[in-house]
Amino acid sequence: MSEEWPYEPKDKQYIKNLETDVEKLKTQLYDTLLNSNRVVGEMQKLQNQLNACQIENSKLKSQIETLKKALEK
DSSP: OOOOOTTOOSSHHHHHHHHHHHHHHHHHHHHHHHHHHHHHHHHHHHHHHHHHHHHHHHHHHHHHHHHHHHHHO
């Protein structure tokens, strides 16, 4: 008993079309990977900027508290 593959291609053009589609998909996947890497890099830069801003914010809050205490005296 042998079963035939249900999607057995009937002509060479069908195979060529599939190969073309696969190549297009490879290109799209590669572009998607490049874009995702770019986005990750941008997110890392933004995270670093956010961290720097949070540090500066903490410093400024500390200075405000110090000045408030100085004014209370």
